[in-house]
Amino acid sequence: MRLSRYFLPVLKETPSEAQIVSHRLMLRAGMIKQASAGIYSWLPLGYKVLRNIERIVHEEQVRAGHIPLLMPTLQSADLWKESGRYDAYGPEMLRIRDRHDRDMLYGPTNEEMITDIFRSHVSSYKDLPLTLYHIQWKFRDEVRPRFGVMRGREFLMKDGYTFDLTKEDALHAYNRHLVSYLRTYERMGLQAIPMRADSGPIGGDDTHEFLVLAETGESEVFYDSEITGLKFGDREIDYDNVEQCRSVLEEFTSRYARTDETHDEALFNEIPEDRRRVARGIEVGQIFYFGTKYSEPMGATVQGPDGKPVPVHMGSHGIGVSRLLGAIIEASHDDRGIIWPEGVTPFHVGIVNLKSGDPEADAACAALHESFTALGLDPLYDDTSERAGAKFATMDLIGLPWRITVGPRGLKNGVVELTSRRTGESEEMPPEQAVARIA
């Protein structure tokens, strides 16, 4: 992509309405524009990152054997009246009346709708286990939308729903989700710690939230510092292997890690003092096992092996897809701008032409652009006539992992300059070598 043909409305000034760094940087980098409180347009750069995050989430869900579908954003109130949550949910639910005076709502979550799909089409235990998920916009009329996409009113969520015959099977589904989430967040360059949490309006007994540690996080968290040393890494996992998934869960949840809602001071004080940590975190996901809370009132039963109907055991599992952009930036930036992890970066590399209009510099940049494209990589080529300083500032702000600087002086010696955004280190080398380094 040539910058001269792109739409990247970067801001020079720091927007005064943004209180935290990720919100400021997303506005300055031209990634989002507020449409109304807690509702955003995703400008091209932000949209690219959002899609990358979504792709990683999809890939890891499919790897775990979960099946994508898509449910609508608008729901009929009838299902929610059946489950009893229409009244219980409160003012966070945006209620709408259509022209025929039917009560509708903009879905804040989809337990009822998925349970309805399930009961309409599944009748035998032989069709279990089943995990269906979607990535869809949600609406919650938050009292205080703030921090940009971190606490929006309209936001993108992955929500998955598990259906099993027994509690034991449902707990395997829970463990499988925990494992798939660990992989998902690590691929985005994040450490998200599973912490024992409270189930809130979703209900249920077993639940963990995934938290990214950050000073600007809205949750207070308490944990054993040993937990930050745990990495999922690239270990092989068989998602059907009950023991293997359970052992990962045990490894990642045996140390003390809780949000303030479930914090237990006495238990916390059993950790050696030098390992006790009190900090803040951003909730980027949550998994729930809630048994028959919805299947019972809504009649989601299957015929068991003995021919008798049994309500299915369910769980629901969410990832805050749009919130993750903010969380990633909170975890990865410096005073010049964003530093994208390779897995989610909007472009793989920025090419800066120091002298647009110079035939040799133009040709060298065009050749680099072509080489990357041929390799399936996505370069952003700054072919504008801005000053070098401004070009560098924009590249630093938008946080691409690599920058290649091309100018007539270097080209005379056959070299370009390759700079790592993360370390700030630069090195001169022939263009082909720079391509090979990034590819």
Ligand code: ATP
């Ligand atoms: P929070 O405690 O932050 O209000 P929640 O516990 O109400 O979140 P869940 O019902 O667990 O949210 O939804 C799953 C995920 O969706 C959350 O872990 C979070 O990452 C994301 N999410 C929830 N509310 C918002 C929001 N208002 N804006 C952006 N993302 C959100």
Ligand code: MG
């Ligand atoms: Mg909430």
Ligand code: MG
């Ligand atoms: Mg929460």
Ligand code: MG
């Ligand atoms: Mg939650």
